[in-house]
Amino acid sequence: MNAIPYSIIRRGQPGVAGGGDQKYYAFVKRDRVISLREIIEEITAMSTLTKGDALNAVENFLDLIPKYVRKGHIVNLGQLGTFRINISSNGHEQPEKVTAYSIKGARVIFAPSAEMKMKLAELKFTRSSDAFDNLDVSPNEEAA
Template sequence: MDSIQYKVIRRGQPGVAGGGEMKYYAFIKRDRVITLREIVQEVTARSTLTKGDALNAIENFLDLIPMYMRKGHVVDLGQLGNFRINLSSKGSEKPEQVSIFSIKGTKVLYTQSDEMKRNLAQLKFTRSSDAFDNLDVEPNEEAA
């Protein structure tokens, strides 16, 4: 099994003006983004689908997931997990005061399947050879 490389980053305390006390965290080193085109090429190499067929199937799949979520459905993708829409709203003193104007925003929630959890529980990590480069650069993602 491949291992995931991590690097070391320096971050301040969240919500503290000026950053507060700086600490060091492990952070996944991401080499690059895998594109839809690369996934389509991989699918065609593993199946009898043509590039057009694979792209068409994936494009339809990507159209259907948000369509079902817009209808309020949970989209269960089996071994992958499920996707659903969640909302945040402001609280009201009385139930009749809650309206569409109470809704502050929405986001998509993903819950991994039990199989995905088991698969990811077996992850291996190794420190990147350039683990200490750019310690003052704070990535936009959460440190683990």
């Protein structure tokens, strides 16, 4: 398994004017975005599906997940994990005061499966050769 490269970034304290105390953190050095087209091409290379068949199946899949999540269902994708809707709302002293207007927002939550978590637990990391670019810290210092 390849190690995931990381860089080092400096961040201030959130909500503190001027940034407050600055600290250094590891940050995943992302190489590039993998497009749906690239994934479809890999699927077709691994199977007997044509590009059109694979694209059609994935497009249908992408239409169905929001359909079921909008209905309040948990969408279980087996070894991948689950999608579900989560809401945040204002609190009230009495239950009868809680209405749809109390809801501040909704978002979709993805929870990886136990198998996916095990695979993620095996990740290895390596410091990128340019991890210290644009920082006032030397490579001999350890990152936090």
